[in-house]
Amino acid sequence: MGNIFNYTQEDLERWLLDNSEKKYRGRQLFDWLYVKRVNTFANMSNLSKDLISKLENSFSISDISLIKKEEDEGVIKYLFKLEDEEFIESVVMFHDYGISLCVSSQVGCNMGCVFCNSGTLKKVRNLSPSEIILQILKVEKDIKKRISHIVIMGIGEPFDNYDNICNFIKIINNPFGLNIGSRHITVSTCGIVPKILEFSDFKYQVNLAISLHAPNDVLRNGLMPISKVYDLKSLIDAVKKYIKVTNRRVTFEYIMLDGVNDTKECALELAKLIRGMNAYVNLIPYNETVNLTYKRSNDLKINKFYDILKKEGINVTIRKEFGKKISAACGQLRSNKE
Numbered sequence: 001m002g003n004i005f006n007y008t009q010e011d012l013e014r015w016l017l018d019n020s021e022k023k024y025r026g027r028q029l030f031d032w033l034y035v036k037r038v039n040t041f042a043n044m045s046n047l048s049k050d051l052i053s054k055l056e057n058s059f060s061i062s063d064i065s066l067i068k069k070e071e072d073e074g075v076i077k078y079l080f081k082l083e084d085e086e087f088i089e090s091v092v093m094f095h096d097y098g099i100s101l102c103v104s105s106q107v108g109c110n111m112g113c114v115f116c117n118s119g120t121l122k123k124v125r126n127l128s129p130s131e132i133i134l135q136i137l138k139v140e141k142d143i144k145k146r147i148s149h150i151v152i153m154g155i156g157e158p159f160d161n162y163d164n165i166c167n168f169i170k171i172i173n174n175p176f177g178l179n180i181g182s183r184h185i186t187v188s189t190c191g192i193v194p195k196i197l198e199f200s201d202f203k204y205q206v207n208l209a210i211s212l213h214a215p216n217d218v219l220r221n222g223l224m225p226i227s228k229v230y231d232l233k234s235l236i237d238a239v240k241k242y243i244k245v246t247n248r249r250v251t252f253e254y255i256m257l258d259g260v261n262d263t264k265e266c267a268l269e270l271a272k273l274i275r276g277m278n279a280y281v282n283l284i285p286y287n288e289t290v291n292l293t294y295k296r297s298n299d300l301k302i303n304k305f306y307d308i309l310k311k312e313g314i315n316v317t318i319r320k321e322f323g324k325k326i327s328a329a330c331g332q333l334r335s336n337k338e
Helices: 009-018 025-035 049-058 129-143 158-173 193-199 217-223 232-246 264-274 299-311
Strands: 065-072 075-081 087-095 098-103 149-152 185-189 207-211 250-256 279-285 316-318
Touching: 009 025, 065 129, 075 129, 087 129, 098 129, 129 158, 149 158, 158 185, 158 193, 185 193, 193 207, 193 232, 207 232, 232 250, 232 264, 250 299, 264 279, 264 299, 279 299, 299 316
Parallel strands: 098 149, 149 185, 185 207, 207 250, 250 279, 279 316
Antiparallel strands: 065 075, 075 087, 087 098
């Protein structure tokens, strides 16, 4: 028996036809699940008793549990417990353009980025589409407002859970479900080259963000083990192919680490690396954690780095900081849950 939140509308329509039911019931099911938010099949009042019985025998409507939340100005961080007693995090951020939710895609992460708290939490398993969707539903219930933007940038590497992430996007983008626009959905990857190429054929115009964090292989190899598998040349070539196929702009994320990757030389190297691409750089002030030794670049260094990129003709922004007073770093709330 599978959680019904794992299934796209097309999956449910196929199941309905295979079970001698009408295809249009799939749309009704999505309405009950994602608009009316019922938590039992018995409450789906426009379905026949026979269909309700079939649904109860074939699917579950399970949930995740809210264990803890921490709040700061413009941000709430959530710790959830899954049915198998594992823990994941989500972070909701309130912007002037809407409300965004950063969701986790795995329990733990095997990418091992040295500056990331999630890298200390080894991968246990992938999250199912339902476990990612339920993060949205639980947060919306808590804040009593609609989430307008989704960022798949929490615990885990999304492209290490590729098929489930694609199904998750299909479900939340569905106009009869959560109806979150493709261009309001961002997937962030540390650089799994084959999946970036595969993602270029994904027929949804979602945003792609690349966790870059260094302008050369020597520095990146020390920060991100994935770089030893897929070097910068192969990564940049894959991103260029992605841009050519999709005609979509790509974001390069660059965490500012004091004394590590925040020098003038790094800024000039970065500009040279991505010049001419349909892309922009998002400079991210580092969220420090007691579990790691890296420090945040100060505002002066961040602004100088920004100015150099601007002068070199690179589109660049500095991400607004959230959650300085809470366990804001990715994986921090989960690792501190004890």
